[in-house]
Amino acid sequence: MTSVQKDGFGRRRVPHTVIIARGDDVRHFTVRPWVFAVSTAIASTLALSCVATGGYLLLRDDLIASGTASEYRLERAYEDRIAALRSQLDRAVSRQILDRQSVESKVDTLIGQQEELKARYAKLQPLLDRARSTGLLSASIPVPQPKPADDAPVSALAPGSGESAPIETIPDAPSPLAYAPAAASPALARFGLVDHSTTGSVLRSGSATQPASVTASSPIPVALIQKIGASIERVEDGQIADLTSLVESARSKTEHIAGVLRSEGILVAVAPAAAPTSAEGGEGGPLVEIAETERFDVSLAELDQALTDLQVLQRRTDRIPLARPVDTLAVSSTFGVRPDPFLGRSAMHTGIDFVAPTGTDVDATASGTVVQAGVNSGYGNLVEVDHGGGLVTRYGHLSQILVNVGDKVKAGAIIGRVGTTGRSTGPHLHYEVRRDGSPIDPSRFLRAGRRISSFG
Structure with missing residues (x-):
């Protein structure tokens, strides 16, 4: 039996019933x-x-997507920064x-320059x-060693003297790359170390310019390169100056020798370079500069x-009696007319009488051959010595003769x-x-001998 309820207005409220039928089986439920x-x-x-769950999931995806981005x-x-650093x-490194490689190339060039310097000294x-044999030099010139010590000076001939003058030490570098040119030196341009666009400043490795110091990418100090290069350049220039x-x-x-002989009336064949040039003759022609690489060879020639002209003239003057026969x-008597010491009347004196004690050495006044030795x-x-070219000298009143006919004597030899x-x-x-059999004033x-000797 189903109960019936009434609502507040007196209407009847029928409860909700759920009926489930299955074959003959029928069931019903009342929903309260x-x-x-x-x-x-x-x-x-x-x-x-x-x-709410769906909204959360949607919002969460947006948050995740935002965080992932x-x-x-x-x-x-980070990857871009790493790539930039790797590129730098x-x-x-490059x-x-x-x-x-550039420094090594320059150093190789400088080492070649040093080898050239050694070859120059050999020449x-x-x-x-x-x-030295002509008297222009009086001291030997030291030839630099292949690898000079740190404190060992490299010497070159001092201009106008026979002594060697120290030119700055060329130090050994701390590595095989030891030689390069100096600042403010022509060698800089030659070895590519000058940036002409920056008024001759030293090139910096991979950048503009820098002072002489150690660079980050250079295996050796630039200052050392410059110092060594400057020393090499000075030696090269010094060689040219010394040769000149x-x-x-x-x-x-x-x-000087030729001029003295001419002024004294002593006829001698003079080398072309020593012959006087005519002041009236004109000179001229196009100016052709000597290449830098040829300066040394030209100066050497x-x-x-x-030296050839000087040696030829010296060999000729060596056979001219210019020295004193006794010290x-x-x-006591000069060349020319004088009263004869035995007869007292005027007579020709054909020589000069040098006063000296008996036994004083008598020297040959020039090189020659003894043609007479006796009474x-x-x-x-x-003693009579033939010097060639028609010139002979005679040495009389000797107490002792020390040479024989046919002997070859040098100037200064005791005869x-x-x-x-x-x-x-x-x-x-x-x-x-x-000369040619006729006596001339000695x-x-x-x-002439004194004037030539005074010149050195």
């Missing part, structure tokens, strides 16, 4: 209002839960390699020996010719000793100079 309310509340709660941007920034590192040595000085000295000495200045009438013991043999009033040396030769 509070059950319906509870079920509705539960369903609403579940629906709200589903909606931020992380992605940060990761990309690659450029730095620049260092290029700079090292110079024979000429220096010849210069020697050439001038050789030519000056040749011209000039020195060779100048004394005392003269000769009024000369007493006589006898002072005496008073023959037509003589006391110990002295009668000295004569003859004083001209002696005066």
Whole structure:
């Protein structure tokens, strides 16, 4: 039996009944209002839960997507920074390699320059020996070693002298890359260390310019490169200057000797370089500069010719009687007319009488060959030396003769000793100079000899 309820207005409320039929089996359920309310509340709660869950999931995806994008941007920034740093590192390494190759190339060039300097000294040595033999040099010139010590000076010939002058030490570098040019030196441009766009400043490795210091990419200090390069450049320039000085000295000495002989009336064949040039003759022609690489060879050739001219003239003057026969200045009779010491009347005196004690050494006044050695009438013991070119010298009144006919003698060789043999009033040396058999005044030769000796 189903109960019937009434609402507040007197209407009848029929309860909700749920009937379930299955074949002959029929069931029914009465749904109470509070059950319906509870079920509705539960369903609403579940629906709200589903909606809230869906909204949360949607919002969560947006948050996740936003966080992922931020992380992605940060990761990309780090990757870009790493790529930039890697690129900079690659450029730095490449620049260092290029700079090292550049330095090695310059150093190789400088080492080649040092080898060239050694080769130059090898060429110079024979000429220096010849210069010493002519009297232009009095001291040997040291040849630098391949690897000079840290404190060992490299010397070059001091201009106008026979001494060696120290030129700055060339130190050993701390590595095999030891040589390069100096600042403010022409070698800088030659070895590519000057940036002409920055008024000759030293190039920095991979950048603009920098002072002489150690660079980050250079294996050796730039200051050391410059110091070594400057030393090499000074040695090269010093060689040219020394060669020029020697050439001038050789030519000056040749011209001096030739001029003295001409002024004294002593005829001698003079080398072309020593012959006087006519002041009236004109000179000219296009200016052709000497290449830097040819300066040394040109100077070397000039020195060779100048020394040849000087040596030729010296060989000729070596056979001209310019020296004194005895070490004394005392003269009792000169060349020319004088009263004869035995007869008292005027007579020609064909030589000069040098007063010296008996036994004083008598020297040959020039190189030559002994053509007479014995007693000769009024000369007493006589030695006659033929010097070639028609020139002969005679040494009379000797107490002792120390040479034989046919002997070759040099200037200064002792050929006898002072005496008073023959037509003589006391110990002295009668000295004569003859050309083509005729006596000439020996004083001209002696005066020329003194002037030449004073020149050095």
